[in-house]
Amino acid sequence: MNGAIVRLTLRQVRRSAIVVVVVTGGMTALVAGTYRSVVTGPPERAQLAAIAGNRAIRTLFGTPSGLGDPGGFTVWRTGTVLALILGGWGVLVMTRISRGEEQSGRWDLLLSGRTTVSGVLGRQVAVLLTVMAAVWVVVAAGLLTAGVRGAALHATGLALVGAAGVATAAGTAQLFASRAAATGVAAGLLGVGLLLRMVADGFAGLAWLRWLTPLGLVELSEPFGPGRWLPLLTLAVADATLIVLAGRAARGRDVRGARLGGPGRRRPSYALLGSPAAFALRRARLPIVAWSLGMGAFYLLIGLVAGSVTDLLRDNPRLAELAEQGGATGLGTPAGYAATLFVLLTMPAGGFVASRLAAFIGDEVAGRHALACAGPVPRWRWLGAEMLAAGTGALVLALVAAVALWAGGSRLGPAAALAGAANVLPVVALSLGAAVLAVGVAPRAVALLGAIPTIGGFLLVTLGEAVRMPGRLLTLSPYTHLAPVPARSPDLPAAAVMIAFAVLACTAGTVAYRRRDLGG
Amino acid sequence: MTSTAIRTEHLTKHYGSLVALDDLDLEVRPGEVFGFLGPNGAGKSTTIRLLLGQARPTAGRATIFGAEASDVARAHQFLAYVPADVSLWPFLTGAETLELLANLGPGVDPAYRAELIDRFALDLDRPARTYSTGNRQKVALVAAFATRAPLLILDEPASGLDPLMEREFRRAVTEARDRGQAVFLSSHQLDEVEAVCDRVAILRAGRLLEVATVAELRHLHRTAGTGPAGRELSLEEIFLGYYGKPAR
Numbered sequence: 001m002n003g004a005i006v007r008l009t010l011r012q013v014r015r016s017a018i019v020v021v022v023v024t025g026g027m028t029a030l031v032a033g034t035y036r037s038v039v040t041g042p043p044e045r046a047q048l049a050a051i052a053g054n055r056a057i058r059t060l061f062g063t064p065s066g067l068g069d070p071g072g073f074t075v076w077r078t079g080t081v082l083a084l085i086l087g088g089w090g091v092l093v094m095t096r097i098s099r100g101e102e103q104s105g106r107w108d109l110l111l112s113g114r115t116t117v118s119g120v121l122g123r124q125v126a127v128l129l130t131v132m133a134a135v136w137v138v139v140a141a142g143l144l145t146a147g148v149r150g151a152a153l154h155a156t157g158l159a160l161v162g163a164a165g166v167a168t169a170a171g172t173a174q175l176f177a178s179r180a181a182a183t184g185v186a187a188g189l190l191g192v193g194l195l196l197r198m199v200a201d202g203f204a205g206l207a208w209l210r211w212l213t214p215l216g217l218v219e220l221s222e223p224f225g226p227g228r229w230l231p232l233l234t235l236a237v238a239d240a241t242l243i244v245l246a247g248r249a250a251r252g253r254d255v256r257g258a259r260l261g262g263p264g265r266r267r268p269s270y271a272l273l274g275s276p277a278a279f280a281l282r283r284a285r286l287p288i289v290a291w292s293l294g295m296g297a298f299y300l301l302i303g304l305v306a307g308s309v310t311d312l313l314r315d316n317p318r319l320a321e322l323a324e325q326g327g328a329t330g331l332g333t334p335a336g337y338a339a340t341l342f343v344l345l346t347m348p349a350g351g352f353v354a355s356r357l358a359a360f361i362g363d364e365v366a367g368r369h370a371l372a373c374a375g376p377v378p379r380w381r382w383l384g385a386e387m388l389a390a391g392t393g394a395l396v397l398a399l400v401a402a403v404a405l406w407a408g409g410s411r412l413g414p415a416a417a418l419a420g421a422a423n424v425l426p427v428v429a430l431s432l433g434a435a436v437l438a439v440g441v442a443p444r445a446v447a448l449l450g451a452i453p454t455i456g457g458f459l460l461v462t463l464g465e466a467v468r469m470p471g472r473l474l475t476l477s478p479y480t481h482l483a484p485v486p487a488r489s490p491d492l493p494a495a496a497v498m499i500a501f502a503v504l505a506c507t508a509g510t511v512a513y514r515r516r517d518l519g520g
Numbered sequence: 521m522t523s524t525a526i527r528t529e530h531l532t533k534h535y536g537s538l539v540a541l542d543d544l545d546l547e548v549r550p551g552e553v554f555g556f557l558g559p560n561g562a563g564k565s566t567t568i569r570l571l572l573g574q575a576r577p578t579a580g581r582a583t584i585f586g587a588e589a590s591d592v593a594r595a596h597q598f599l600a601y602v603p604a605d606v607s608l609w610p611f612l613t614g615a616e617t618l619e620l621l622a623n624l625g626p627g628v629d630p631a632y633r634a635e636l637i638d639r640f641a642l643d644l645d646r647p648a649r650t651y652s653t654g655n656r657q658k659v660a661l662v663a664a665f666a667t668r669a670p671l672l673i674l675d676e677p678a679s680g681l682d683p684l685m686e687r688e689f690r691r692a693v694t695e696a697r698d699r700g701q702a703v704f705l706s707s708h709q710l711d712e713v714e715a716v717c718d719r720v721a722i723l724r725a726g727r728l729l730e731v732a733t734v735a736e737l738r739h740l741h742r743t744a745g746t747g748p749a750g751r752e753l754s755l756e757e758i759f760l761g762y763y764g765k766p767a768r
């Protein structure tokens with residue numbers, strides 16, 4: 001039985017686990033391996049140090065350490081992104097295989113024998129930690145030539161952030177009866193961890209906050225600087241404590257029960273039940289509010305520290321010159337900085353859109369559409385309603401980001417901020433298109449396909465810039481075609497092409513969805 | 521609207537090499553309770569999914585009061601449906617679920633719905649995730665019976681109900697027929713079918729074996745010599761006869 005649970009878990013996670021291991025290992029090795037061809041001499045090194053040391057950039061990417069060698073550069077360039085990917089994957093997968101399976105009733109049978117909730121949880125956590133061990137191996141291998149000690153430290157840090165995601169989600173899966181709540185709260189905690197790290201890097205007096213967040217502890221380890229194990233030990237102890245607590249919470253609770261059951265009875269609320277569109281909005285409103293809070297906090301913080309970019313240029317005319325030569329796409333001006341930050345907006349917004357369509361398929365697989373589609377509302381209208389709600393959510397997120405960045409005092413007018421946020425929406429539309437297409441032709445891969453234009457495209461350009469990839473490959477990424485608005489005027493033809501692709505994909509997906517059998 | 525509630529012509533569904541439904545010709549009249557019998561895997565749910573336009577036929581067609589089954593906007597004006605495995609939105613209370621289904625369905629009779637809620641002893645103020653299988657089924661049954669749709673399609677609707685609720689269910693079916701609604705009742709509970717159905721169809725491995733009234737079925741089997749002489753055959757004995765197993 002125990003072996004069976006481990007095998008089942010492996011089967012449930014292997015596909016995405018392979019992607020995560022390959023991406024983390026691959027990005028680390030590529031960036032480290034091509035460092036010498038990118039940072040060729042002392043001038044580049046000085047420029048890099050000036051940019052990376054700037055307060056606004058520091059807030060975003062963390063305080064660099066040992067930037068002068070391949071290891072330190074790789075840690076600075078890829079560390080935050082990979083840590084977030086690992087932590088996010090840990091959260092999503094952990095709640096999917098635990099609370100998600102339990103909520104769907106598939107654990108009723110599994111747990112009718114002598115197997116207990118905590119027994120299953122323990123094995124699932126063990127499998128996910130094994131994946132983190134694999135991450136450790138590939139990251140360490142990718143950095144080996146840069147220094148054994150640094151490689152070990154960085155790999156340990158990344159694996160521990162991934163484990164923190166797993167541990168947090170293992171806990172929230174015991175607290176909440178719904179997978180959405182368990183995922184949302186765990187992801188929210190991860191987001192708070194990121195914000196704390198950003199505050200710690202942006203405000204000198206608050207540097208101690210790093211001790212309170214996984215990303216901060218990893219930064220404190222400075223793998224290719226002095227190299228400290230104590231912060232990582234702290235993180236390891238915190239991870240272990242969370243896992244033990246999750247196990248405690250799992251012990252003795254009912255299958256499908258939760259520590260925070262929520263209200264047993266409540267008065268009905270009949271708002272937003274009148275049409276498929278209204279109902280889609282009703283289901284999306286809580287996620288929209290939660291994502292908006294996170295985005296608002298992120299962009300407010302970014303806005304607060306953005307002013308230092310201009311100061312940097314004033315104090316460093318040579319850098320301003322370089323920024324001009326570089327085509328102003330760099331981070332050198334408030335507008336350029338804002339443009340770069342709005343590009344980041346595509347990932348949460350694209351992730352949000354993909355997650356809404358994934359929830360739509362989740363409802364179908366759970367059999368809820370059998371009842372919904374028995375009424376005289378055609379199926380394409382249900383899908384259309386979901387697209388509408390997802391698109392509305394993406395617009396709200398963009399609006400929140402623009403207002404927060406402006407309100408944070410980024411020395412950017414409100415119109416410029418809005419233009420910058422609106423400029424990246426075609427990329428989000430591509431994610432929506434990919435997700436809708438998947439609804440029609442590959443319903444089990446909605447989240448994955450929906451993430452390809454935004455998260456996949458972003459990884460491609462990040463990697464491309466870091467390793468000087470051939471241009472033809474880079475044109476595949478939508479980010480290559482984004483003008484840095486508000487620093488420059490928008491590339492309208494490119495936006496039109498992206499929108500056209502998105503509309504095409506949405507149409508094809510809807511047609512395929514109408515034709516295929518309803519699952520569940 | 522034509523005078524036929526359900527009509528299928530050569531309706532066929534393949535899943536890969538598996539023939540789930542093979543060349544089904546069927547006619548259900550308005551106002552009749554039509555039992556759709558068959559063992560697990562016979563193709564009952566598949567047939568219903570085809571009738572609802574939720575699956576596309578490999579061959580053949582189905583119409584609901586003359587409307588193509590795939591033309592959901594039209595065909596579903598005439599029907600209400602209870603799935604075999606009712607799955608509700610976990611965060612909606614029973615009351616909210618009924619409101620949603622009423623808003624998106626072919627229209628309801630609120631007074632009759634209130635009466636049904638009472639008769640089925642539904643606790644509507646709890647979120648659906650706290651409902652048992654039987655309670656979820658009751659919500660779907662109340663929603664369906666409360667519509668005045670001329671056709672009710674019920675897929676093994678009483679499988680999760682206790683005897684008291686089963687009795688209420690049979691009463692509701694009879695009331696529906698008395699109002700002139702047709703009921704398409706997929707089931708393998710033979711006493712239920714015997715109690716409420718006017719005609720029954722028997723399906724095995726995707727093939728239609730027989731369509732007849734219960735009385736006709738009895739007659740058929742007595743003359744065929746399968747039953748012991750001088751005693752009324754139960755539907756169970758007839759049913760098992762079709763599947764080649766001796767009656768107990």
Ligand SMILES: Nc1ncnc2c1ncn2[C@@H]1O[C@H](COP(=O)(O)OP(=O)(O)O)[C@@H](O)[C@H]1O
Binds near residue numbers: 535564
């Ligand atoms: N989506 C599907 N994919 C593949 N096979 C299916 C699918 N749905 C049903 N089947 C198969 O079709 C046959 C008929 O199933 P079903 O109509 O559910 O039977 P019943 O409702 O009479 O128990 C079964 O063998 C079942 O395994």
Ligand SMILES: [Mg+2]
Binds near residue numbers: 676
């Ligand atoms: Mg069935």
